[in-house]
Amino acid sequence: MFQQKHKHPKQHKHTAMSRELNSLYLENHTVPVPLADLFQAKPKFDTKAERWTWRPFKSSARTDNLTLSHWVKRNEKYTDYYYARYNAKTQPYQYTDLEYDKCIAPLDARWSKEETDYLLMLCRQFDLRFIVVHDRYSMHPDRPACVNADAAGEAVAAGDRPLRSLEDLKDRYYSICRALTKYRAGEDSRDPDDLPLQATNKLADDLALLGFDGDKERERKQYLELLFSRTKEEIEEEEMLIVEARRIESNERRLIHEREAMLNSHALFEEAPSSATIPSVKVQFTQAETVSAAGPLANGQPGSAAAPASAFAAAAAAASAGPDSATLPKVRKGAPDAIGIDGGASVRPMKKQKSIHGSPQPTTPVTPRVKSTTAAAAANKASANKAALGVSVASTDSVSAARGSSVVRNSMSPGRAASVGIIKQEHLDGPVQFGPVTFSTEDHLVNPAIIQIDTPETGPIFIAQRDARLGPGVFLRSDKLFPIPKNKLEAVKQFMTQLDLNSPNTIWPRPVMATAAVCDRFDTLQTTIIPLLDCKKVADKLETEIQVLRARKRMLMNDVGESRAEEIIKKLPPIDPSMIAAIRATTPSTPTIDSTPVAASRHNRKGSTASSRKKAARE
Amino acid sequence: MPKHPIFLLAWPCLIRLIIFLTCCASQLLSFFFVSDCSPVILAMKTGKRLKGVVISRPIVYGNIAIELPTQKSNNTHKWTVFLRGPNGQDISSFIHKVEFKLHETFVNNNRAFKTAPYEVTETGWGEFEIITKIYFPLSSGEKPISLYHMLKLYPPDSQAQTWPKGKPVNNFFYDELIFSDPTEEFFDTLTKSAVGPEIPLKATGNHIFSLESEAAECKRLESAVSQVTEKYNEYKGRAQAAEIEIAELRRDIAALDAAR
Numbered sequence: 001m002f003q004q005k006h007k008h009p010k011q012h013k014h015t016a017m018s019r020e021l022n023s024l025y026l027e028n029h030t031v032p033v034p035l036a037d038l039f040q041a042k043p044k045f046d047t048k049a050e051r052w053t054w055r056p057f058k059s060s061a062r063t064d065n066l067t068l069s070h071w072v073k074r075n076e077k078y079t080d081y082y083y084a085r086y087n088a089k090t091q092p093y094q095y096t097d098l099e100y101d102k103c104i105a106p107l108d109a110r111w112s113k114e115e116t117d118y119l120l121m122l123c124r125q126f127d128l129r130f131i132v133v134h135d136r137y138s139m140h141p142d143r144p145a146c147v148n149a150d151a152a153g154e155a156v157a158a159g160d161r162p163l164r165s166l167e168d169l170k171d172r173y174y175s176i177c178r179a180l181t182k183y184r185a186g187e188d189s190r191d192p193d194d195l196p197l198q199a200t201n202k203l204a205d206d207l208a209l210l211g212f213d214g215d216k217e218r219e220r221k222q223y224l225e226l227l228f229s230r231t232k233e234e235i236e237e238e239e240m241l242i243v244e245a246r247r248i249e250s251n252e253r254r255l256i257h258e259r260e261a262m263l264n265s266h267a268l269f270e271e272a273p274s275s276a277t278i279p280s281v282k283v284q285f286t287q288a289e290t291v292s293a294a295g296p297l298a299n300g301q302p303g304s305a306a307a308p309a310s311a312f313a314a315a316a317a318a319a320s321a322g323p324d325s326a327t328l329p330k331v332r333k334g335a336p337d338a339i340g341i342d343g344g345a346s347v348r349p350m351k352k353q354k355s356i357h358g359s360p361q362p363t364t365p366v367t368p369r370v371k372s373t374t375a376a377a378a379a380n381k382a383s384a385n386k387a388a389l390g391v392s393v394a395s396t397d398s399v400s401a402a403r404g405s406s407v408v409r410n411s412m413s414p415g416r417a418a419s420v421g422i423i424k425q426e427h428l429d430g431p432v433q434f435g436p437v438t439f440s441t442e443d444h445l446v447n448p449a450i451i452q453i454d455t456p457e458t459g460p461i462f463i464a465q466r467d468a469r470l471g472p473g474v475f476l477r478s479d480k481l482f483p484i485p486k487n488k489l490e491a492v493k494q495f496m497t498q499l500d501l502n503s504p505n506t507i508w509p510r511p512v513m514a515t516a517a518v519c520d521r522f523d524t525l526q527t528t529i530i531p532l533l534d535c536k537k538v539a540d541k542l543e544t545e546i547q548v549l550r551a552r553k554r555m556l557m558n559d560v561g562e563s564r565a566e567e568i569i570k571k572l573p574p575i576d577p578s579m580i581a582a583i584r585a586t587t588p589s590t591p592t593i594d595s596t597p598v599a600a601s602r603h604n605r606k607g608s609t610a611s612s613r614k615k616a617a618r619e
Numbered sequence: 620m621p622k623h624p625i626f627l628l629a630w631p632c633l634i635r636l637i638i639f640l641t642c643c644a645s646q647l648l649s650f651f652f653v654s655d656c657s658p659v660i661l662a663m664k665t666g667k668r669l670k671g672v673v674i675s676r677p678i679v680y681g682n683i684a685i686e687l688p689t690q691k692s693n694n695t696h697k698w699t700v701f702l703r704g705p706n707g708q709d710i711s712s713f714i715h716k717v718e719f720k721l722h723e724t725f726v727n728n729n730r731a732f733k734t735a736p737y738e739v740t741e742t743g744w745g746e747f748e749i750i751t752k753i754y755f756p757l758s759s760g761e762k763p764i765s766l767y768h769m770l771k772l773y774p775p776d777s778q779a780q781t782w783p784k785g786k787p788v789n790n791f792f793y794d795e796l797i798f799s800d801p802t803e804e805f806f807d808t809l810t811k812s813a814v815g816p817e818i819p820l821k822a823t824g825n826h827i828f829s830l831e832s833e834a835a836e837c838k839r840l841e842s843a844v845s846q847v848t849e850k851y852n853e854y855k856g857r858a859q860a861a862e863i864e865i866a867e868l869r870r871d872i873a874a875l876d877a878a879r
Contacts, residue, residue, distance in 0.1 A: 472668050472800035474761045477675065480797070499843045511840070513793045515818075515833050516675065521840035528847045535854040542861035549868040556875035568874050 050074075061087035092123045093177050103183040104176055111172055119169060120176075130173075134166040167221075171214035178210045262538055478514040482523040484530070491533050492526065668800040674809050675798070676713065677818055679705045679828055680751055681791040684772040686784065687742065694742035696772045700749050701738040705793065705828045706819045711735045712812030713798075713805070716754040722747040746770050753796075759805035761798070768792055793828040 056069040059081035072078065095104060100113060119137070126132040185203045230238075484492050496509045511522045557565040684698035702717055704710045717737040721728040722745070730739045751766040771790035774782040782788075798809065819829045 474755065474759075474764050475797045475799065476764065476766065477795040477797055499846070500839075511836060513828050513833050513836050514795060515677070515793075516795070518833060518836050518840065521837055521844065525840055525844050525847065528844055528851065532847050532851040532854065535851055535858065539854045539858040539861060542858055542865065546861055546864055546868065549865060549872065553868055553872050553875065556872060556879065559879050560875050564878070565875055568878050569871050572870055572874055 057081055060084045090128045092120060092128055092173075093180050094120070095176070095180055099180065099183065103179040107175055107179060108172065116172065116176070119172060123173060130166060130170055134164070134169055137164055137169065165218075167214045167217045170212055170217070174210050174212035178207055181206050181210065262534070476514075477516070477519055478510045481510060481519060482526050484509075484526060488530055488533065492529055495529055495533070496525075668802050669806055670800055672801060672806065673797060673799050674801060674806070675795045676710070676809070677705050677793065677795045677828075678710060679703055679791055679793050679826075680766055681768060681789070682749070682770050683787050683789055684770070685787040686772075688785065693744050695744045697740065697742045698770060698772060699738055699740040700751075700770060701736065702751055702753070702766075703736065703738075705826060707826060709735060709812070713755065713759070713809050714753055715756040718750075718752040718754070720750040720752065744772075746772055756805070756808065758802065758808060759798075760802050761805075764796070766792075766794070789827070791827060 051074040052071045053074045054069055055072045055078070056067045057072075057078060058065065058067055061081065061084040100116075104116070105113070119133070122133045122136060123130075126136065181203070185199065185206075493509050509526070511518045514522075560568070680700075680702045682698050682700040684696045686696050687694065700719055700721075702710075711734060714737075715733070717732045719730045719732075719737075719739045721730065721739070721741070722743075725741065725743075732738075747770055748767055749770050751768075752763050753766070754763040755761040768790070771788055773779065774788050798805070801809065818833070819826050821829050821831050
C-alpha cells in the first residue's frame with residue numbers, strides 16, 4: 001500500500017442545510033434546481049399488447065390499382081382506406097345534345113357549343129375550382145396556355161375563342177345549371193306549370209343555390225380593387241370624415257335643444273306685445289320694480305335654486321311689456337315654472353290681491369299698522385327733511401302723506417309664509433290712498449312694491465315686498481341685492497363699468513350708496529342687463545349664421561348662373577313671418593355637411609304645410 | 620357608601636339636577652352681567668320678535684389715509700379706519716361693540732370698541748382686508764355682523780399722477796343695517812334712539828353720502844335702465860330681422876339647390 005501522495009480533498013458531507021448556506025455564502029448566482037427523480041418505473045398495463053401486421057391495401061379513391069402497405073391491427077377487418085371518404089368529387093352538370101339545343105343554346109349567343117363543352121370539361125377536370133379553370137382556360141383547346149399572360153398579343157386570332165373573365169365563366173356555368181334544373185324539373189311532369197308545391201319549393205331552393213349575378217360580382221370586385229388601392233392620404237381623410245360625421249350626429253340633438261331653449265326664453269318676449277315706444281320712465285320703472293321685487297322673491301325661497309333664467313325672463317318680459325297688464329299673465333303662462341310661483345299668471349298688477357301671511361306666532365299689541373321704513377322714509381324726506389326716522393312709525397299721517405304708492409299685489413308668498421295668495425277685496429281703513437303709480441326723479445320718492453300681510457293680532461301690516469322675504473336677523477342691504485349667476489357675473493360687471501356705475505373695489509357689482517331706493521333701481525338694472533346680454537348673444541349668432549348662408553347662396557348662384565338664379569328667386573313666394581316659427585323649429589343651428597339639400601327640402605315642406613294650414617284655418 | 624345600590628341609582632339623577640341648576644343660574648346671571656354668551660342661548664331666552672317689522676339704519680365705514688411727510692421706519696402712511704353714522708350721529712345706541720380685525724403684523728390686531736368713536740388710527744405701508752365686526756346689544760338677540768373692505772392707502776391709478784401731496788385718500792362705503800323682525804326690547808331701543816336726520820341733505824365735508832348723492836345715483840341708475848332697455852329692443856329688432864333674412868336665404872338656397 002503506497003501512500004497517497006495527493007490527498008483527496010476532504011469530502012464534506014453536504015446536507016441540504018449546509019448546501020443552502022454555502023450557496024448563499026459563496027454568492028454563487030446559479031440557482032440550485034432540484035432535479036426531478038430521473039428514475040421512471042415501467043408503466044403497468046392491465047391488458048396484453050396488441051398485435052399489428054404489415055398489410056397491403058387499396059384505396060377506392062384511386063383509379064389506378066396501386067397497392068400500398070401499412071401497419072394495421074391484426075384483428076381488424078379492412079374495408080376501405082380510411083381517408084378515401086374525403087375524396088369529394090363534384091358532379092358538374094352534364095347535358096345531352098338534345099338538352100343543349102332545347103334550353104341552353106338560346107341562353108347566350110356569345111358562347112358556342114364547343115366552348116361550352118370545353119368549359120364543362122375543364123370544370124369537371126378541376127372540380128369546379130373556377131380560379132384554376134380560369135387560369136387554364138385557353139383560346140385554343142389544344143394549347144393549354146394561360147390566357148391572361150400576353151393576352152392581347154397572342155390570343156385573338158380569327159376563329160379563336162374571345163377572352164373570358166372569371167365572372168364570365170362562372171356566369172355561363174351557373175346559367176347552364178339553372179336552365180338545366182328548370183328544364184329537368186319541368187320534364188318530369190306533363191304540365192310544367194302544374195308542379196306540386198313540394199317540387200316547386202325544391203326547385204326554388206335549387207335555383208337559389210345556383211344564383212350567380214355576373215354584374216354584381218364584377219362590381220363587387222371593382223369596389224374591392226378601389227378599396228385596396230386607396231392612398232394613405234385618402235384613408236386618413238375618410239377616417240376624419242367619419243369621425244366628423246359621428247360627432248355632428250351626436251351633437252345635433254344637443255344643439256337643437258340648446259337652440260330651442262334659448263328661443264323659448266325669447267318666445268316670452270315675442271308674445272308680449274312689442275311696445276314700439278319705450279314706455280315712459282315713470283310707469284316703466286315701477287312695473288319693472290315690482291317684477292324685479294318679484295324676481296328676488298322667487299329667488300329668496302328657502303333652499304331653492306330658482307331657475308334664474310325663468311326669473312330673469314319673467315322680470316325682463318314684464319319690464320319690456322310696459323304697462324299693459326293684459327299681457328303679463330300671458331307672459332307668465334309661457335314661462336317655465338319658477339319655483340315658488342303659482343303655475344299660471346301670478347303677476348297681476350292693477351288687480352287687487354293680497355297675500356295672506358299666516359303668522360303663527362302671536363305678536364304683542366304693537367301699534368297696529370307698521371309700515372315699511374322706506375315708505376316712511378320717503379314720506380319724511382318728502383316733508384322737507386323732517387325727522388327722517390328710518391323707523392316704522394305707524395302714523396296714518398305719514399301714510400297719507402306718502403304719495404300714491406303703487407300697490408302691486410303678488411300672489412307669490414313671501415319666504416316664510418305658508419299660504420299662497422288669495423284674492424281679497426282691498427279693504428283698508430284709514431286715509432291710505434293707492435293711486436296710480438307716480439315716480440318722479442326730482443323728489444326721489446321711492447315707491448317700492450308694498451304688500452299687505454295679515455297678522456291675526458295686529459291686523460294688516462304693510463311691508464315692502466323686498467323686505468318681506470327677509471328672515472329675522474340683521475343684514476346689510478348691499479348683501480341682499482339681486483344675486484347674479486356666476487357665469488354671467490363677469491359680463492355684468494364689465495357692462496356696469498361701461499355704464500360707470502360700479503362702486504370701486506368690490507368683487508361683485510354694488511351701488512355706490514346702498515339705500516333702499518338705490519338698491520331697488522340697482523336690482524332693476526341687473527335684471528334688465530342679463531336678458532340684454534342673452535339677446536346680444538342670440539343676435540350675434542343669428543348674424544353669423546346669415547354670413548354662412550349668404551356665402552352658400554353665392555356659391556350656388558355661381559353654379560347655377562347669375563341670371564337664371566335671379567329668375568328662380570323672383571318666382572319664389574315671399575316669406576310669411578308666421579312661417580318663421582315653423583322654420584325655426586325644424587332647422588338645426590348650423591347646416592350640416594350632408595344634409596343641406598335634405599334640410600332645405602324639409603324646410604320647404606314644413607313651410608308649405610304651415611302656410612297651407614294657415615290657409616285652411618282662414619277658410 | 621358609594622357601593623350602596625340606592626345611591627348608584629340616584630347618582631345620574633343628581634348629576635342631571637346639578638346641570639339643570641347651573642344652566643338656570645347662568646341664564647339668570649347673564650341678565651345681570653354683560654357677557655358675550657353664545658347667541659344661541661340668548662335667542663332662547665329673549666323676548667318675542669315683531670313679525671313684519673323692518674328697521675334700517677344707515678352706516679358709513681371705510682378708511683382715510685394720508686401720506687406721512689416724514690417717513691420714519693417702514694410706515695409711509697397714517698390711516699384711520701372707522702365706522703360711524705352718515706351724519707355723524709350717535710350709533711352706539713344700537714351697537715354694543717365694534718371689533719376691527721387688522722392684519723396679523725399689527726400688535727393686538729383685534730381692536731374692540733364699546734363706545735364711540737369707533738375708529739382705529741395706525742401707521743403702515745400695506746393695504747389689506749379689514750374685517751369690521753359689529754356686535755349688537757344682548758336685548759336684540761342678534762348675531763354679530765361682519766363688514767369686509769380693503770384698506771386703501773394709495774390714490775386710484777387714474778389719478779395717481781396728479782394727486783397732491785398731503786391730500787388724504789378717502790375710501791368710504793355706505794350701507795344700511797337692516798333689522799328684520801327685531802325683538803320688542805330692541806325695537807324700543809332703536810326707536811328711542813333715533814334722533815336727528817340720519818342722512819344729511821347735502822354732502823358736507825367728510826360726510827359725503829347725502830340725500831343729494833342718493834338722488835344723483837338713482838338718476839344715473841334709471842338712465843342706465845332706460846339705456847339698457849333701448850339696447851335690448853334694438854337687439855331684439857336685429858334678431859327678428861336676422862331671422863327673416865335667414866328664412867329667406869334658406870328658401871333661396873333650397874330653390875337654387877333644386878335647380879342645380
